[in-house]
Amino acid sequence: MRKDVVYEANRSFNPVFRQKKSIFKVIKTVFLITFSFCMIYPLYWLFISAFKSTDEFFQFPYALPSEWTFDNFVRAWNLADLGGAMINSTVVTVVGTIFTVFLGALTAYVLSRFSFKWKGFIMLFFLLGMLIPIHSTLVPLFSIMNEIGMLNTYWALILPYTAFELPIAIFLITAYMSSIPKEMEEAAVIDGAGYWGIFFRIMLPMTVPAMATVAILAFLRYWNEYIFALVFINDASLKTLPLSLSIFSDGYSTDYSLTMAAMAIAVIPTVIMYVFFQEQIMKGMVAGSVKG
Amino acid sequence: MRNNNLFLFLMVLISIWLTACNSDQAENTASTEESAEATVTIWHNFAGDDLRARTVRDLIDQFDEENPNISVESEAIPVDGYRQRISTVAAAQELPDVFFTYAGSFTDQFYDGGLIQPITPLMEEHSDWADSFLPTGLEAYEYGDNGDIYSAPVGMSSTSYLFYNKQLFEANGVEVPETWDQFLDVIHTFNDQDITPIAIGNQAPWVAQSTTFGAIADRVTGTEWFMKAVEQDGASFTDPVFIEALGYFKQLVDADAYQEGANSIDNTQAEQYFAQGKAAMMINGSWTVSSLAASASEDVIENIGVTVVPSIEDGEGRANTITGGPGGGFVLNSEAEGNVKEAGLELIYALSNEEAQKAIAESDSMVMYDVDIDRENVSPLYYEAFNLVRSVEFAPVYDLYLSAAAGEAINNGLQEIMLGGELETVAEKVQQAQVQSLEEE
Amino acid sequence: MQDILKAKHWIIISLLPALLLYTFIVIVPIFWSSYYGFFKWSGMNEPSFIGWANYLEVVNDPIFWRALKNNMIIVVASVFGQVPIALLLALMLRQTTLFQRFVRSAVFLPTVISTVVVGLIWGYIYNPEFGIVNALLEMIGLESWTRAWLSDPDVNMYAVSIPIIWNYIGPYLIIFIAAIQNIPTEIEDAAKMDGANGFRKLFYITLPMMWTTIKVAVVLCISGSLKAFDQVFVMTGGGPAQSTELLATYMYNNTFMTYRYGYGSAVSTMIIIVSLILILISQILMKRKEEKGMGI
Secondary structure, three states, X not given: OOHHHHHHHHHOOOHHHHHHHHHHHHHHHHHHHHHHHXXXXXXXXXXXXXXXXXXXXXXXXXXXXXXXXXXXXXXXXXXXXXHHHHHHHHHXXXXXXXXXXXXXXXXXXXXXXXXXXXXXXXXXXXXXXXXXXXXXXXXXXXXXXXHOOOOOOOHHHHHHHHHHHHHHHHHHHHHHHOOOOOHHHHHXXXXXXXXXXXXXXXXXXXXXXHHHHHHHHHHHHHXXXXXXXXXXOOOHHHXXXXXXXXXXXXXXXXXXXXXXXXXXXXXXXXXXXXXXXXXXHHHHHHHHHHHO | OHHHHHHHHHHHHHHHHHHHHHHXXXXXXXXXXXXXXEEEXXXXXXXXXXXXXXXXXXXXXXXXXXXXXXXXEEEEOOHHHHXXXXXXXXXXXXXXXXXXXXXXXXXXXXXXXXXXXXOHHHHHHOHHHHHOEOOOOOHHHEEOOOOEEOOEEOOEEEOOEEEEEHHHHHHOOOOOOOXXXXXXXXXXXXXXXXXXXXXXXXXXXXXXXXXXXXXXXHHHHOHHHHHHHHHOOOOOOOOHHHHHHHHHHHHHHHOOOEOOOHHHOOHHHHHHHHHOOOEEEEEEOHXXXXXXXXXXXXXXXXXXXXXXXXXXXXXOOOOOEEEEEEOOEEEEEOOOOHHHHHHHHHHHHHHHOHHHHHHHHOOOOOOOEOOOOOHHHOOHHHHHHHHHXXXXXXXXXXXXXXXXXXXXXXXXXXXXXXXXXXXXXXXXXXXXXXXXXXXXX | OHHHHHHHHHHHHHXXXXXXXXXXXXXXXXXXXXXXXXXXXXXXXXXXEOOOHHHHHHHHOHHHHHHHHHHHXXXXXXXXXXXXXXXXXXXXXXXXXXXXXXXXXXXXXXXXXXXXXXXXXXXXXXXXXXXXXXXXXXXXXXXXXXXXXXXXOOOHHHHHHHXXXXXXXXXXXXXXXXXXXXXOHHHHHHHHHOOOOHHHHHHHHHHHHHHHHXXXXXXXXXXXXXXXXXXXXXXXXXXXXXXXXXXXXXXXXXXXXXXXXXXXHHHHHHHHXXXXXXXXHHHHHHHHHHHHHHHO
8 A cells, every 4th residue: 555645544634634735736736737738738739740731730830630641651651761760770779778778787886886996087987978069079989980890880879879878877877776775785795696696686676767767868869869870870771760850851941741740650669668668667666665 | 917918808809809890891892893893972962852852863873774884872861961971971081982062162171171073074075064054053163273173063052032922912002122112112011011021031040141131232232342352352341332231131120021030930931931921022042942832732832923132223233133053063082083983973974964954953943054944844933933043144142152151150140130230240250250261271 | 805806806897898888989089079179170171280279269259158158047947947847746746646657758758759849849839920928928918028039139048948948857857756766665664653744854854865866967967958959959050140059059060060170179178178167066066965964
């Protein structure tokens, strides 16, 4: 049973308190509903716009489409080769996210559980990476990848994505791990588990919510990343989604109805992914309250 | 000690990995060379679904098919990212054999960096073809003391047509303006009727400069003055005549000619605003013709008229001109040699010869080449604009001649004027930027 | 003795993959780029060494300072907008009811959407003729307040900050939710036994327990805000007349639009330096607060 509920039940003897509480609850609910509306509206707008003709899009930007046809979606899908792009994006994003979460967790484990001479320096070193404006690394990075012959492969995206997301992953997971009590590991040490054992059997399972958070952020960033995908990939068969979404603009004008349809298609996997990982974060929460 | 060993180990690992990758690459190139005499890589920005993009892609495919000994590796890059992609790759010295470039400062950079080579052999081989480009068509791509030509334009950027809504003009009993005074009168009339006189989408700030200011300025200063000012040879952007030109633009702003918030909507939004009849006029380039032909209904298009920007009686320049010049063209990498160079030249010719120019012209987009088009193959508005541009003279497009920095300065300066900025300050900034760029060359 | 050696070994082995990848892909390019900052280079011609000239020009360019000021507006708006709103929501959304799940997902949705769409929809919201903001103002009789929100240099920087805040509340929300649920239930229970409730519990238990995460969130917020690019690029492109220019758009324009690669590199080095300084300041400020909190 939820502990809040128990708690509330104890208090409900006092009618004044109860009344106050319910007013507060109404205000909170109204606030949350309004807030949600403001947050959902753009996605709703994206989807209704995706059904409109260009003419209608500009004439009635807020209205529902006069006709619900999937023409835009079908045309956008075919013209931009969204199917192929979706496969490439999936490969790059999934592999990149796994790398990020694993390396992030491993590094965070060391940084949160061991004390050694260079620790402060390493933290600062990783901090630096969060501050870099990505455009300025393009030319050097291009040269490096060209030198080692990595351009035009999935690795040309997976490795930079992972490397640039690592600092955030490390900081988030480290913050999370350092607030986990050490008793459980100590027990494991007594049982004779090695560091890998502790990491895989104890730390990883306990850090799922933080890793899920990192996974969501990484997934989103990789899925929508444009600049590296633009510069490091030549081969049309390796192109990722963001490039396909931008072909409906010829520099002077943009075909908004096709752009909207393509974007609506591209956004669906991210929503699904978010719902999935959110459950992972919340699972910990449910488990916690059961314990209580 | 331990650390040293580890370091060594890593170095070995990395070098093994590198050699593995490199040998892969070597094999790849070897295998392609066997199957074809020459492989040409070409990058362009005809990535979209508009008529012109499809036409150019078809031309490339056609060339690939008709030349079994040449294999073409073509890559289409979205327009929005093209400049950035090419710049990055150029900085790393990894440009493809043939690539698309924009006339003006973009091509200047390649020339200055020695990254491209002349296509003069083509000009000598096909002299009829070379002579059929419209005036200034090839000059924009002429560099060096020998007058070598580096590219042949596959498009024209004619940037200042005055589009008007016929019904709105009729309903309000006004004539299409031919002089500046008439223009201001018309603007007043529409404002009185609560109709936006002129639509503009100046969020990307080149729009006001390219479509409107260039035409006004040429009428006021004359072409000769502008060319001198560009070279900083006896004329300067702080001259009173340039301030006067800026002043004419300011008159439009002060007369409330533009819709509110013009600096925060994009060109497509402005075009649609005009097409929906919410604005009576729009000064815009030939691209508008292509995009309206693709998106607007027939009724809408029939209701749109097209003419030139009104004349300015007190000005030094010609009336009846349209700002325009060559659009982009294909250039040849300076490192292309032997078979690849031959094949590259062939490809450039195939994409810009008479046949190609006609195909592009009939995809509702202007070319810099003397070509006749079939009326039934194109949209009526395009046909009208096509004939209009052939009947008038060209005035220079500002950002085609100004340095990139001075171009930015005038673009931002016009936005400043739209926000109430001082004309003199704007002129001063343009002058400074141009002088600085000339010094750096 | 052997344990220490073993630990040392383990530390090296497990840090190495991340460190190597990160060094070669992130750190090397950034120093390389700072080095370009000492050259006059269009990105295409022969670079020529000019010492500190680019860096001096950056410091003397008023547009750079305007961009920095604009960035600071975004930093302040994000740190004092995103973080508290996300924290408040995280505290309110701790149940697993369907309604709360729905709200949590809703808050995250703006993050999922492409910034192009974000720019477009907010462009409509702010549109002077048929935008929602002006319509609302007219409805409540504040017609004199209506304006072209994105074009008017007096207000447009604030106008673009709102979509940026709105866009990224979601990530902070999930970060905070994960942190809250990491607070051991025993501690909360103990607090309840002691009769701590509401605000007392919040200030003495929940917030201190989350403090490391909040600090990380603030760092993320500052670094993210100083790199802000997409929304502004789509909504205003840094204009009109550079009134919404940000450090990142300023760098981008110099590097890719006016072909001053060396100068652009110098700007990006300055961005890193400014970010480092701001983050250090924020950490020092938050450290004091933490100690005070502990002291009481």
